[in-house]
Structures are given as C-alpha cells and as structure tokens.
Amino acid sequence: MRRSGVTIRDVAAKAGVSITAVSHALNDKGTVSAATRERVRRVAEDLGYQADAFARGMRQSRIDAVGLAIRSLDVLGDYTPEGVYVFDRFAGIFAAKALARGLSVTLVPDISGKAVPPLAFALDGYAVMTPQEDDPVTAILERRGIPYVTYGREPGREHRAWASEDDADAARKALHHLEAAGARSIALVSGADRNAWNLEYAEEYEAWCGRTGAAVRRYSQPEGSGVEGGAEVARRIIADGMPDAVLCMTGRHAAGLQAELQSRGVVVPRDVMVFAASDSEQARMAKPAISAFSFSPAETAEALLDLLVQLLESGTCDGPRRTKVQMRARASTRRASSEA
Amino acid sequence: MRRSGVTIRDVAAKAGVSITAVSHALNDKGTVSAATRERVRRVAEDLGYQADAFARGMRQSRIDAVGLAIRSLDVLGDYTPEGVYVFDRFAGIFAAKALARGLSVTLVPDISGKAVPPLAFALDGYAVMTPQEDDPVTAILERRGIPYVTYGREPGREHRAWASEDDADAARKALHHLEAAGARSIALVSGADRNAWNLEYAEEYEAWCGRTGAAVRRYSQPEGSGVEGGAEVARRIIADGMPDAVLCMTGRHAAGLQAELQSRGVVVPRDVMVFAASDSEQARMAKPAISAFSFSPAETAEALLDLLVQLLESGTCDGPRRTKVQMRARASTRRASSEA
DNA sequence: CTAGTTAGGCAAAACGTTTTATGCAATACT
DNA sequence: AGTATTGCATAAAACGTTTTGCCTAACTAG
Numbered sequence: 001m002r003r004s005g006v007t008i009r010d011v012a013a014k015a016g017v018s019i020t021a022v023s024h025a026l027n028d029k030g031t032v033s034a035a036t037r038e039r040v041r042r043v044a045e046d047l048g049y050q051a052d053a054f055a056r057g058m059r060q061s062r063i064d065a066v067g068l069a070i071r072s073l074d075v076l077g078d079y080t081p082e083g084v085y086v087f088d089r090f091a092g093i094f095a096a097k098a099l100a101r102g103l104s105v106t107l108v109p110d111i112s113g114k115a116v117p118p119l120a121f122a123l124d125g126y127a128v129m130t131p132q133e134d135d136p137v138t139a140i141l142e143r144r145g146i147p148y149v150t151y152g153r154e155p156g157r158e159h160r161a162w163a164s165e166d167d168a169d170a171a172r173k174a175l176h177h178l179e180a181a182g183a184r185s186i187a188l189v190s191g192a193d194r195n196a197w198n199l200e201y202a203e204e205y206e207a208w209c210g211r212t213g214a215a216v217r218r219y220s221q222p223e224g225s226g227v228e229g230g231a232e233v234a235r236r237i238i239a240d241g242m243p244d245a246v247l248c249m250t251g252r253h254a255a256g257l258q259a260e261l262q263s264r265g266v267v268v269p270r271d272v273m274v275f276a277a278s279d280s281e282q283a284r285m286a287k288p289a290i291s292a293f294s295f296s297p298a299e300t301a302e303a304l305l306d307l308l309v310q311l312l313e314s315g316t317c318d319g320p321r322r323t324k325v326q327m328r329a330r331a332s333t334r335r336a337s338s339e340a
Numbered sequence: 341m342r343r344s345g346v347t348i349r350d351v352a353a354k355a356g357v358s359i360t361a362v363s364h365a366l367n368d369k370g371t372v373s374a375a376t377r378e379r380v381r382r383v384a385e386d387l388g389y390q391a392d393a394f395a396r397g398m399r400q401s402r403i404d405a406v407g408l409a410i411r412s413l414d415v416l417g418d419y420t421p422e423g424v425y426v427f428d429r430f431a432g433i434f435a436a437k438a439l440a441r442g443l444s445v446t447l448v449p450d451i452s453g454k455a456v457p458p459l460a461f462a463l464d465g466y467a468v469m470t471p472q473e474d475d476p477v478t479a480i481l482e483r484r485g486i487p488y489v490t491y492g493r494e495p496g497r498e499h500r501a502w503a504s505e506d507d508a509d510a511a512r513k514a515l516h517h518l519e520a521a522g523a524r525s526i527a528l529v530s531g532a533d534r535n536a537w538n539l540e541y542a543e544e545y546e547a548w549c550g551r552t553g554a555a556v557r558r559y560s561q562p563e564g565s566g567v568e569g570g571a572e573v574a575r576r577i578i579a580d581g582m583p584d585a586v587l588c589m590t591g592r593h594a595a596g597l598q599a600e601l602q603s604r605g606v607v608v609p610r611d612v613m614v615f616a617a618s619d620s621e622q623a624r625m626a627k628p629a630i631s632a633f634s635f636s637p638a639e640t641a642e643a644l645l646d647l648l649v650q651l652l653e654s655g656t657c658d659g660p661r662r663t664k665v666q667m668r669a670r671a672s673t674r675r676a677s678s679e680a
Numbered sequence: 681c682t683a684g685t686t687a688g689g690c691a692a693a694a695c696g697t698t699t700t701a702t703g704c705a706a707t708a709c710t
Numbered sequence: 711a712g713t714a715t716t717g718c719a720t721a722a723a724a725c726g727t728t729t730t731g732c733c734t735a736a737c738t739a740g
Contacts, residue, residue, distance in 0.1 A: 007726060018690045023728060030729090031688055053462035054397035055726035058695045063394075065446070065459045070432070092410070092431055095447040104457035106405070106446045107435040117444035119405045122393035281621050347696060358720045363698060370699090371718055395696035398725045 006047045015043040026051070057122065065104040066308060067123040068094060069111065069137050071130060090151070094127065094301040101305060112136035125312050127151065127304050133194040147311040149304050153196040153320065161311055163303035163321040167197055170293055170325045171204035174247055174275055177291070177327065181335050183245035183273060185214050189233050189257065191223035191249045198249060201277060205247070217243060223250055227282060230256025238264060245273040245333070251280025254290050258332065274332040288331030299323045346387045355383040366391070397462060405444040406648060407463040408434060409451065409477050411470060430491070434467065434641040441645060452476035465652050467491065467644050473534040487651040489644050493536040493660065501651055503643035503661040507537055510633055510665045511544035514587055514615055517631070517667065521675050523585035523613060525554050529573050529597065531563035531589050538589060541617060545587070557583060563590055567622060570596025578604060585613035585673070591620025594630050598672065614672040628671030639663045 012019040017036060024030035025040035032040075043049075057063040070091055095105040103124075111120050125147040131138050131154035138157065141148045152164040178186055188205045190198045202218065209216045219236060221229045230253035237246065238261070248254035254276035258268055268274055268288055276283045279292035303321040310317035352359040357376060364370035365380035372380075383389075397403040410431055435445040443464075451460050465487040471478050471494035478497065481488045492504040518526055528545045530538045542558065549556045559576060561569045570593035577586065578601070588594035594616035598608055608614055608628055616623045619632035643661040650657035 008728095009726080019727085020690055020692095020729085021688090024689090027728080031686090033688060036688080050456070050461060051458070051728095052398070052726055053458040054394040054403075055695090056458065056728075057394035058392070058398065058697090058726085059728040063458055065457065070435075089429070091435075091447075095410075095431075096449070099447070099449040099457070102455060102457065104446050104448065104459045106444050106459075107431075107439075108444065109436070109439040115442060116390070117405065117439070117442065118391070118393040118396065118403055119444045119446075121390060281624075284621075285625055348698095349696080359697085360699085360720055360722095361718090364719090367698080371716095373718060376718085391698095392696055395725090396698075398696080398727090399698040400725095 006049050008049070008051065011040065011044050011047055011049050014047065015040045062124050062312070063122065064102055065106055065119075065123050066098060067106050067108045067111075067120065067126045069108050069126055069128045090129070090297045090301065093297050094304070097298070097301045097305055101309065103305075103309075110137070112140055121146065125149075125308050127308060130193070130195045130197060131157075147308070147315075149307045149311065149317075149319070151300065151304060155194060155196055155199050160319045161307050161317050162319055163300055163307060163323065164196065165293075165295055165300065165325045166322040167200040168204050169322075170277065171201045172208075173325075173327060174277060174293070175205065175208045177329070178245040178247065178273060178275060178333060179212070181245075181269075181273060181333050183243075184212070185217070185243040186245045186247055187217040187219060187237055187243040189219045189221060189230070189246060189248040189253055192220055193223065201247075201249065221253060223253075226252045227256035227259075229253055230258075231260035233257055234260035234264075237261075238266075242266065242272055245275065247275045247277065249277045251276040251278055251283030251290065251292055254292070254332075255280070255282035255286045258286055258290060269332050269335050273335065279328060284330075286332070288334075291330045291333040292328050293325040294328055295325055296323055346389050348389070348391065351380065351384050351387055351389050354387065355380045402464050402652065403462070404442055405446055405459075405463050406438060407446050407448045407451075407460065407466045409448050409466055409468045430469070430637045430641065433637045434644070437638070437641045437645055441649065443645075443649075450477070452480055461486065465489075465648050467648060470533070470535045470537060471497075487648070487655075489647045489651065489657075489659070491640065491644060495534060495536050495539050500659045501647050501657050502659055503640055503647060503663065504536065505633075505635055505640065505665045506662040507540040508544050509662075510617065511541045512548075513665075513667060514617060514633070515545065515548045517669070518585040518587065518613055518615060518673060519548075519552070521585075521609075521613060521673050523583075524552070525557070525583040526585045526587055527557040527559060527577055527583040529559045529561060529570070529586060529588040529593055532560055533563065541587075541589065561593060563593075566592045567596035567599075569593055570598075571600035573597055574600035574604075577601075578606075582606065582612055585615065587615045587617065589617045591616040591618055591623030591630065591632055594632070594672075595620070595622035595626045598626055598630060609672050609675050613675065619668060624670075626672070628674075631670045631673040632668050633665040634668055635665055636663055 008019045008022050012022045017040060021032055021036060022040050025032045025037040026044060053063060068091060091107060098105045106119060106123060108117060108120050121144060126141055128137055128148055128150045130152045131150045133155040135154055138148065138154055149161040153162050175186065188202065190202055206216055219233050221233050230248065234257040246257060248257060254274050258274045261272065262268060266272055274290050276290050276292035279294040283290040283292045300323050303323060307317040307319045348359045348362050352362045357380060361372055361376060362380050365372045365377040366384060393403060408431060431447060438445045446459060446463060448457060448460050461484060466481055468477055468488055468490045470492045471490045473495040475494055478488065478494055489501040493502050515526065528542065530542055546556055559573050561573050573593065574597040586597060588597060594614050598614045601612065602608060606612055614630050616630050616632035619634040623630040623632045640663050643663060647657040647659045647661065
C-alpha cells in the first residue's frame with residue numbers, strides 16, 4: 001500500500017468529531033469552535049495526518065503544483081554536452097524558488113504530442129520556456145484554460161504574462177559596444193528558432209544597419225548545432241568577405257566560429273571581433289576569451305513566479321517583467337584601437 | 341474551470357456503452373469485444389478525452405510520476421555560481437530520460453521538514469540524490485512505504501536500490517595515477533557530508549596510506565564552500581608542510597586550492613600535483629588545467645530509472661549498479677619526471 | 681414568554697475514476 | 711434436454727476529500 005493509511009476519518013474518530021469538522025478545522029473554512037479546531041489540529045499532528053493530494057485535487061482546483069515546460073528536454077535529449085546548461089540550470093533555480101513558495105514543480109516535456117504524462121493537465125499552471133511563434137504548447141494550455149507564464153515573449157501572441165531579459169536593450173548595447181570598439185560592418189549569427197530572443201536581436205540589428213548604413217549580413221544556424229555549427233558559419237562568412245565584427249546568439253556558436261576563423265589565419269580581435277549574446281563555458285574558455293552577456297536566472301525565475309502566482313490567484317497579472325543582462329567585456333572585443 | 345470537461349461519462353454516452361466498458365476498453369482490463377473496444381477508443385480520441393489524473397490516482401496506486409529529491413535545491417538555494425551544475429544538470433537529464441519512459445518528474449525539496457508539498461507523498465516513487473548517513477529523506481520514504489532509489493549508496497543502510505559511479509574504483513585509480521607520476525605523500529581534501537562518495541574515497545585513501553606507509557593527511561571542508569574553501573585548505577596544508585600531491589573531492593576546491601598555493605610561490609605540478617575527484621569548469625579553466633574525473637550522468641540516470649521501474653513493478657530490483665568515471669589527465673598531474 | 685438569530689456541528693452529496701460483483705445470452709458439454 | 715461454461719456487458723461500490731444543506735441548542739430581542 002502506498003497510502004500512509006491515516007485518513008481524515010481516523011482523525012475524526014480519534015478527535016470525536018465528524019469528518020466535516022476535521023476538514024473545516026484544518027482548512028479554516030466553516031464554523032468550528034476554537035476549542036474543537038485546536039483539538040483536531042493536535043490529533044492530526046499526532047497521527048501524522050496529511051490530506052491525500054488526489055482526493056483533495058478532485059474537489060478543489062488547486063493542488064499547489066506547477067509544470068515547467070522545458071524545450072531543451074525535447075531538443076537536446078541525450079545530447080547535453082558540458083557547458084550547455086542554460087535550461088537545466090534554470091529548471092533547478094526555478095524549482096528552488098517555487099518550492100520556497102510552497103509550489104511543487106513538475107518537469108514536463110512536449111505536451112503537444114501523443115503521450116502526455118497523466119499529471120500534465122492536472123497541474124495548477126505552467127511556466128513555458130522560450131515559446132516560439134505559433135507555439136503548440138501555449139496553444140494547448142490556452143485551449144485547456146490552464147494559466148501559464150512564459151520565459152520570453154511569444155512572438156505573435158497577445159499575452160502579458162511573461163518575463164525575460166530585455167533583449168532589445170541588450171542587442172543595442174552589444175551593437176554599441178562593437179561600434180565603439182571600431183566596428184563598422186557587423187554580421188549577425190541568429191539561431192533557427194522563431195522566438196522573441198532571436199527575433200528582437202534581428203530587429204535591432206537591422207535597425208542599426210539602417211541607421212549606420214551598414215550592409216545587413218545575417219546568418220542563421222540551429223542553436224543545437226553547437227561549436228561545429230559555429231565553425232560552419234565561419235566558413236560562410238569568410239566566403240562572403242570579412243566584417244569587422246560578428247555577433248553570435250550563443251556562446252558555443254561564437255567559440256566554434258572564432259576557432260575556425262583563427263585556423264584560417266584570421267586574428268581576433270585584430271581582424272574581426274566576436275561577441276556572444278549569451279555566455280557559456282566555451283566563450284569563457286576561448287582564446288581570446290569571448291565577450292558575452294550573462295543572465296540572472298534567479299531574478300527572472302522570481303519574476304516568472306510572481307506573475308504565475310498572481311495569475312493563479314486573481315486570474316490576471318501585471319506583466320511583462322524585464323530583467324537586465326550584464327556585459328562581460330573580454331579580450332575578443334578589445335581592440336588596440338579602442339585601448340589607445 | 342481547470343478540468344477539460346470531457347469525462348468518462350461523456351465518452352460512454354457517445355459510444356452508447358457503460359462507463360465500465362470505457363474504462364476497460366481504454367485500459368485493456370476487463371472483457372470487452374474487439375468491436376466495442378475500437379469504437380470506444382475512436383470516440384475517446386474524437387472527444388479528446390483524457391482520464392483525470394486525480395480521480396485515477398485515487399483508485400490505483402500508480403500515477404506515473406516520480407519525485408526527484410535534490411539536495412542542492414536545499415543546500416545551494418540561490419547560490420548557484422556558474423560552473424556548479426552537477427545536480428541541476430542531473431535533474432534535467434534524469435527528467436528527459438524518465439519522460440521517455442512515460443514518467444513525469446517532480447522536483448521536491450526537503451520532505452523531512454514541516455511544509456511538504458501536497459503532491460510529495462502521492463508520487464509513485466522517488467530518486468534521492470546522494471543520501472547521507474541517517475538521511476531523513478530516505479527514512480521518511482521508508483516509513484511511508486514509498487519505493488525509492490538513491491544516487492549513491494546510503495552509508496549504514498541496507499538497501500540495494502542504488503546506482504552511482506564506482507567510487508572505490510575511482511579512488512584507487514586516482515591514487516595510482518598520482519603515485520605513477522611520482523607522488524609518495526598525498527593529502528585528501530574531503531567534503532563535509534557523510535555520504536558514500538566522501539566515505540569511500542576516504543576509505544580507499546587510508547588503505548593506500550596503509551599499504552605504502554605514507555602518513556594519513558586528511559582535510560575536511562564543506563563542499564558548498566567552493567573556491568574560497570579550497571584556498572582555506574591550501575593555507576592549512578602549507579602550514580602542515582607540503583605533500584607531493586593533493587586529491588580534492590570537488591573541482592572547485594581543487595581550483596581554489598591550486599590558486600592559493602600558487603600565490604604563495606608553490607609551482608604546480610612541479611612542487612605539488614592537484615587532482616579533482618569531480619570535474620568542473622573551474623578545474624578545466626585553471627592554469628595549469630586540473631586533472632579530474634568526469635561522470636556519465638546520462639548512464640547513471642538510466643541505471644537509476646531501470647531500478648526504479650523494477651521497484652515500482654515488482655517491488656524488488658537487481659541493484660546496485662555501478663558506472664565508470666573517465667579520467668581527464670591534465671597538466672596539473674603531468675610531471676617532468678613522469679614525462680621522461 | 682415567544683420568535684428570531686446565531687454558533688456549532690453533522691449527514692450526505694459530489695468529484696471522476698477503477699474495480700468488484702453480478703447478470704444475461706449464447707455456446708459447449710453430458 | 712438439461713446443465714456448465716464462456717463472452718460480453720453493466721450496476722454499484724469504493725477511493726478520501728471538500729462542500730452543501732440541514733439540524734439543534736443556546737442565545738437575543740421584543
């Protein structure tokens with residue numbers, strides 16, 4: 001038997017009251033005398049009683065458990081090379097913060113597929129990581145009426161319940177940083193997903209090109225392709241002629257790209273500067289170390305939880321919330337000219 | 341309303357059968373004709389019916405959801421410095437593998453405390469990370485009769501359902517590696533937790549000392565103390581006189597220790613070699629890079645799931661399972677003498 | 681003194697499943 | 711022909727809560 005055995009009936013019997021009284025006493029619901037409430041509570045404590053989650057879930061809607069829909073669990077799967085922990089790490093941090101608020105966190109893969117875990121639709125709400133345009137996951141949640149917040153805006157959907165780094169602001173800062181270091185032509189290496197993160201960087205990038213009159217040089221590469229994907233882009237860029245700087249969305253792309261450029265005689269940062277929109281071990285370990293933005297997952301997780309709790313309690317929330325990234329300026333964008 | 345609305349009754353009505361027939365048809369349980377089964381299934385599909393997890397959980401024990409008790413969520417909390425992802429990363433990998441077997445994974449903090457999430461005791465089973473001696477978490481699971489497996493043996497408890505790296509074997513390999521590189525006296529920097537990982541290394545270490553006649557020089561430092569903790573140990577070691585090599589349990593301790601030694605004029609690996617029993621970014625980035633063992637979390641997660649599923653299905657399992665670590669020999673243990 | 685209110689308590693319904701026990705044909709056996 | 715057996719289907723019980731509606735006794739107001 002899995003159940004601990006002690007039910008509300010046992011408590012009621014031992015306390016000499018009805019099960020209604022027990023339920024009311026423990027949940028501060030009906031009208032129970034202070035004396036009875038106290039007695040019931042003591043008995044429940046003694047017996048180690050804890051209401052069965054399923055029985056309770058059947059009656060009331062809330063079960064104090066939320067789902068976390070992590071894309072990397074589907075996309076990466078087994079392929080979790082050292083240094084790629086963005087999502088896994090966020091999961092841990094998010095869970096720790098949720099638990100501090102009394103919420104369990106259930107990790108859920110793709111709920112848009114066939115085999116959906118039984119618990120998936122029984123959860124109180126969801127946090128969805130980096131939704132894409134026309135995301136099937138948010139669509140399902142929407143249809144089922146399950147409240148959700150997203151890490152990153154979902155492009156094309158009107159929804160205020162999201163939090164993320166301020167991507168547009170970060171993009172401008174990155175471009176400005178490179179420009180200040182002497183870059184006149186900049187190439188952008190985007191990821192392949194159509195999420196806010198990629199789209200907003202692209203938008204700011206094109207605005208920058210328009211403003212400065214620089215040619216738009218945009219390359220796309222699946223984020224999962226990693227270091228090798230970066231190298232591949234490097235070859236394309238060389239074929240097209242070198243820009244003054246390359247802005248990569250991921251640290252792994254940046255590292256792979258830089259290494260490939262160097263193997264072909266290009267000197268970083270002298271000939272070209274490299275910048276990563278998201279930091280990673282590969283970026284930090286590269287020689288020269290690659291400048292990058294580092295995030296504050298704890299802050300973002302907290303913001304998401306604020307919104308989710310608001311949503312669960314009142315049905316609305318005061319999102320979106322934006323957090324700031326921090327620039328780690330490293331040697332890959334430190335030009336002699338800018339040091340002079 | 342959270343519930344999707346379509347219940348087993350709706351399916352029964354539309355298919356023109358009893359709810360019993362529906363339940364049996366969908367779960368391959370009772371005696372239903374092939375024709376009826378097919379019809380029911382089609383109707384259920386059409387209506388998008390999915391059995392309510394709570395209602396189902398009330399009747400049968402299994403709900404296809406397991407808990408993952410991660411210590412780092414309690415211990416580390418907010419403090420998740422870059423480079424320390426062992427547990428978080430394991431959570432992600434474990435979840436991905438569990439989901440491939442149709443199991444949801446719920447992250448659970450300390451279930452030994454007061455405020456236990458309602459879902460915690462309703463789960464089918466648990467995976468507990470690195471239990472300590474007299475671990476309160478396993479004690480509670482034991483008392484409640486909830487099946488569980490542990491990542492790492494729990495010292496002092498007779499329990500076969502665990503998997504982990506083969507710590508004793510790894511310890512011998514590390515000591516042998518250092519000895520082969522010329523080390524005659526070795527210091528061991530353990531963590532403070534009384535878990536199998538720390539204890540088995542200590543045991544093998546003392547056995548090695550006994551065999552070679554070397555003095556036992558064991559230092560203890562909380563694993564959470566990180567790089568600074570390593571530096572602190574370095575000062576203690578210097579005060580006691582330098583050994584030929586230091587074997588640290590964590591990469592962060594090793595890195596902090598090495599840096600502190602170097603700042604005091606000690607040259608690595610010439611004067612002293614440094615080895616980390618668990619790899620980390622700090623170990624990889626140190627100069628010289630620190631030799632370390634890297635794990636195969638995917639393999640261990642798979643083994644744990646094998647055992648857990650066996651346990652859920654039959655009540656017993658064929659554990660324990662041991663996985664191998666891989667040695668990353670780096671410059672911190674590469675002596676001129678051993679190269680000659 | 682009587683009618684109305686209130687505080688405290690309880691029985692029973694409801695939640696949506698699974699499981700158990702039972703019924704009814706139709707077929708097989710003696 | 712009468713009796714087991716089998717195949718299919720169902721009604722009803724059970725799971726452990728929360729919630730609804732009702733009851734009683736005690737108090738309050740007139």
